[in-house]
Amino acid sequence: MPRLSLTPTGVGGYTTAWSLLLIWLLMLPSQGLAESKQTRGLPPPAVLNPAADLWRDIRQRDMPARGTTQVRGVDSAVLINANGDRWRKFRMELLIPAAGYLLLGMIVALILFYVIRGKVKIEGGTADSKLPRYTSYERLIHWFIASIFIFLAITGLIILFGRPLLIPVFGKELFSVIASASKEGHNLMGPLFLVALILVFVKFVRRNIYQKGDMSWLLRGGGIIGKKHVPSNFFNMGEKSMFWMLVIVGSVIVASGLVLIFPIFGQSREWMELAHVGHAIGAILMIAVIMGHIYIGSIGMQGAIEGMTTGYCDLNWAKEHHDYWASQMERRGEAVPNEAVNRFSDPDANRSLGRELREAEE
Amino acid sequence: MIGQFIDGPLWTFSLAVFVIGVAWRIVTILMAGNRPDLSTPRGSASSGAIRTIITRSVYERTAATRGRLLQIAGYLFHIGLFALLFFAQPHIDFYAERITGFGWAAMPHWAFILSAELAFLGLLLLWIHRLLSPVTRLLSDLDDHLGTVLVFLVMLTGCLALAQSFEALRLIHLLLAELLLIYFPFSKLMHTFTFIMSRGYTGATMGRKGVNA
Numbered sequence: 001m002p003r004l005s006l007t008p009t010g011v012g013g014y015t016t017a018w019s020l021l022l023i024w025l026l027m028l029p030s031q032g033l034a035e036s037k038q039t040r041g042l043p044p045p046a047v048l049n050p051a052a053d054l055w056r057d058i059r060q061r062d063m064p065a066r067g068t069t070q071v072r073g074v075d076s077a078v079l080i081n082a083n084g085d086r087w088r089k090f091r092m093e094l095l096i097p098a099a100g101y102l103l104l105g106m107i108v109a110l111i112l113f114y115v116i117r118g119k120v121k122i123e124g125g126t127a128d129s130k131l132p133r134y135t136s137y138e139r140l141i142h143w144f145i146a147s148i149f150i151f152l153a154i155t156g157l158i159i160l161f162g163r164p165l166l167i168p169v170f171g172k173e174l175f176s177v178i179a180s181a182s183k184e185g186h187n188l189m190g191p192l193f194l195v196a197l198i199l200v201f202v203k204f205v206r207r208n209i210y211q212k213g214d215m216s217w218l219l220r221g222g223g224i225i226g227k228k229h230v231p232s233n234f235f236n237m238g239e240k241s242m243f244w245m246l247v248i249v250g251s252v253i254v255a256s257g258l259v260l261i262f263p264i265f266g267q268s269r270e271w272m273e274l275a276h277v278g279h280a281i282g283a284i285l286m287i288a289v290i291m292g293h294i295y296i297g298s299i300g301m302q303g304a305i306e307g308m309t310t311g312y313c314d315l316n317w318a319k320e321h322h323d324y325w326a327s328q329m330e331r332r333g334e335a336v337p338n339e340a341v342n343r344f345s346d347p348d349a350n351r352s353l354g355r356e357l358r359e360a361e362e
Numbered sequence: 363m364i365g366q367f368i369d370g371p372l373w374t375f376s377l378a379v380f381v382i383g384v385a386w387r388i389v390t391i392l393m394a395g396n397r398p399d400l401s402t403p404r405g406s407a408s409s410g411a412i413r414t415i416i417t418r419s420v421y422e423r424t425a426a427t428r429g430r431l432l433q434i435a436g437y438l439f440h441i442g443l444f445a446l447l448f449f450a451q452p453h454i455d456f457y458a459e460r461i462t463g464f465g466w467a468a469m470p471h472w473a474f475i476l477s478a479e480l481a482f483l484g485l486l487l488l489w490i491h492r493l494l495s496p497v498t499r500l501l502s503d504l505d506d507h508l509g510t511v512l513v514f515l516v517m518l519t520g521c522l523a524l525a526q527s528f529e530a531l532r533l534i535h536l537l538l539a540e541l542l543l544i545y546f547p548f549s550k551l552m553h554t555f556t557f558i559m560s561r562g563y564t565g566a567t568m569g570r571k572g573v574n575a
Contacts, residue, residue: 136495137431143490177530181522188521191479192486309494 075269087273095277096160099284106288110295120301123229127315129335131326133307141203142308145196151189153287155182160280187261194254201247207234208243213324231323245289253282312341365529368537373460376540383547384555391559403570410569411562418561432491439484443517445469445477452526478521485514509551512542 069077134142158166159182167175214237220230222238230236235243256279259267267275297305303317315335318326329335421433447453451468458465469477489510492498516538523531546552553560568575 136491139494140431140487140491143494144486147486147490177528180525180528181531184524185518185522188475188478188524189482192483195483 074266078269081269083270083273087276090277091280095280096164099160099280102284102288103291106291110291110300114295114299119299122302122314122317123320124316126303126317129315129337130312130341131315131318131329131335132311133313133318134311136311138203139308139311141196141199145193145200148189148193148196149286149290152186152193153283153290155186155189156283157287158182159186190254190257190261193250194258197247197250197254204243205247208240210237210240214240229320229323232321232325234322234325236322242289242293246286249282249286252278253286256282310341312336365533368533368540372540373536376543377461380543380546384552387547387552388555388559391556399570401571404572405569407566407570410573410575411566413569414565414575415558415561432488435484435487435491437484438480439488442477442479442481442484443513446474446481446517446520450474450477478517481517482521485510485517489514505549508545509549512538512545513551516542 067077067079071077075081158178162175162179162182166178170178211233213231213233217230217232218237220228222230222236256275259265259271259275260279263272297308301321303314304321306317307313315326315330318329422429449467449469451471451474454465454468468474492502492506492510516535519531519535519538523535526532542551564575
C-alpha cells in the first residue's frame with residue numbers, strides 16, 4: 001500500500017494533498033480486484049507494469065462499459081469512454097485525410113474536365129427570345145439555401161481541417177480565434193439550413209419526381225460526354241438526383257447537426273460520435289456534389305446560370321438541354337422576345353406576356 | 363493599442379455622432395413644419411395618424427403570395443434584431459457598463475439564439491430579394507446596400523463572438539457596430555426613428571381630408 005507523506009502549505013498544498021488522497025482511494029477497489037484475482041489462483045500477469053491492470057480496469061476494456069453511480073446523468077457511470085479514442089482515431093487518421101482527398105480529387109477532376117471538354121456552348125447561338133424558367137420566389141429560396149450552405153461549408157471545413165491545415169499557416173493562437181468564430185457561426189446558422197431545406201423541398205419536389213425520358217438521359221451520359229445534346233424535362237435526371245441527394249443527405253446532416261448542437265435530450269457520447277461521423281461524411285459528399293453544381297452553373301455551361309439570376313433562360317439553351325419542357329412552353333406561346341425581357345425582366349409579371357404579345361399580333 | 367482605440371475614443375466618437383446626428387435629423391424634420399391647410403376638415407387628423415401608424419404596421423391581407431413572405435421576413439428581421447439589441451445579456455451588460463449605469467432583465471439564452479436565427483432569416487431573405495427582384499433592384503441605391511451590408515456584418519460578427527472567449531472577436535464586432543453608428547444618421551437607416559413620423563404625417567393629412575389611407 002502506498003504511503004502518503006505530505007506537508008501541506010496553504011490552500012494549494014491542502015488541495016494537492018486531498019487530490020492525492022482521492023486518487024489513492026480510487027485505486028483501492030481495483031487493488032482489491034487485483035488481489036482477489038491472485039487469490040483465485042490465476043496465473044500472474046505477464047506485464048511488468050503493476051499499474052497496467054489498474055488502468056485496464058478503469059478503462060473498462062474487459063468489463064461492462066458502465067459501472068454503478070449515485071450521480072444521475074448521461075454517461076455518468078462511464079469512467080473513461082474507450083469509444084471516444086476510437087472515434088478520435090477514426091476522425092484524425094481516416095475521415096480527415098479521406099475527406100481531403102475527395103475534395104481535392106473533385107477540384108482536380110473539374111479542372112481536367114474543363115481542360116478536356118471546355119465550356120459547353122449553346123450550339124445554335126443565343127436566340128432572340130427567352131423562356132421564363134424560375135419565379136422570383138424560386139430564385140429567392142435557391143440563393144437563400146446557397147448562401148447558407150456556402151457559409152456552413154466554409155466554417156465546417158475550417159472546423160474539420162483546421163488542425164492539420166490552418167495551424168501550420170496561422171499558428172495556434174490565431175487559429176483558436178478562427179475556430180471559435182467558425183464553431184459559433186456554424187452552430188447558429190445550422191438551423192437556418194433546415195428552414196431553407198424545407199422551403200426548397202416544398203417548392204421543387206413536384207418537378208423533381210422521376211418521369212419518362214429521365215433514364216434515357218442518364219444512359220446517354222446527359223450530353224456532357226460527347227457532343228450530342230440529350231432532351232430532358234424541366235429538370236434532367238442529374239438535377240433530379242442532385243435534388244434528392246440534397247433532401248436525403250441534407251436531412252441526415254440536419255438531424256445529426258441537431259443532435260450535436262442540442263446535447264440536452266439525453267443522447268450519449270456514442271450517439272454524439274455517430275452523429276459527428278454522419279454529419280461530416282454527409283457534408284463532405286454534399287460539398288463535392290455542389291462543387292460540380294457550381295461548376296456547371298458558372299464556367300461549365302453557357303446560359304445555365306441565367307435562369308437563376310434573371311428568371312429567364314435562352315430559348316436555344318432550353319431546346320438543347322430541356323427539350324421536352326421547351327417544346328411544351330413554345331406550344332403554349334410562353335417565349336418572350338429579348339426586348340420585352342430587357343424592358344422589364346420580372347418572370348412573374350411576364351408569365352403570360354409571350355401569349356399576350358402573340359394574341360395581339362393575331 | 364488598436365483595441366484600446368476601438369474600446370475608448372472610437373466608441374465615444376461614434377456614440378456622439380449617432381446621438382447628435384439622429385437628434386439633428388429629427389429636429390430638422392420637425393422644424394420644417396406644415397403648410398397651413400385652410401380647408402374645412404372632413405375628419406380627424408389625429409385619429410387618421412394613429413390609424414395609419416397601426417394599419418401600416420400590421421399584416422396586409424391583400425398582399426400577393428410572394429409579398430407575404432417578404433412581409434413575414436420583415437417582421438422576423440425587425441423583431442429579432444430589436445430583441446437582440448435590447449434583451450441579449452451581453453448587450454445589456456455593455457449598456458449598463460458604458461451608457462445607462464443600470465441593467466435590466468435579459469431574455470434566456472435559448473430566446474437569444476432564436477432571436478438571432480430569426481433576424482438572420484429575415485435579413486437574408488430581404489437582402490436576396492432586394493438583389494434579385496428587378497423592381498427593388500431599380501429602387502435600391504448604394505445607401506440601401508451599404509446599410510444592409512453593415513447591419514449584416516454587425517450581426518454576423520456578433521454571432522461569431524457568441525462564445526465570448528476571444529477579445530479579438532469582441533473588438534471586431536464592436537468596431538463594426540461603431541461604423542454602423544457613425545453611418546446611421548446619414549442613411550436610410552434613420553427610418554428606425556422616422557417611420558412613425560412619416561406614417562403619422564401621411565395618416566394625419568389623409569385623415570383631415572376624410573380619406574381612409
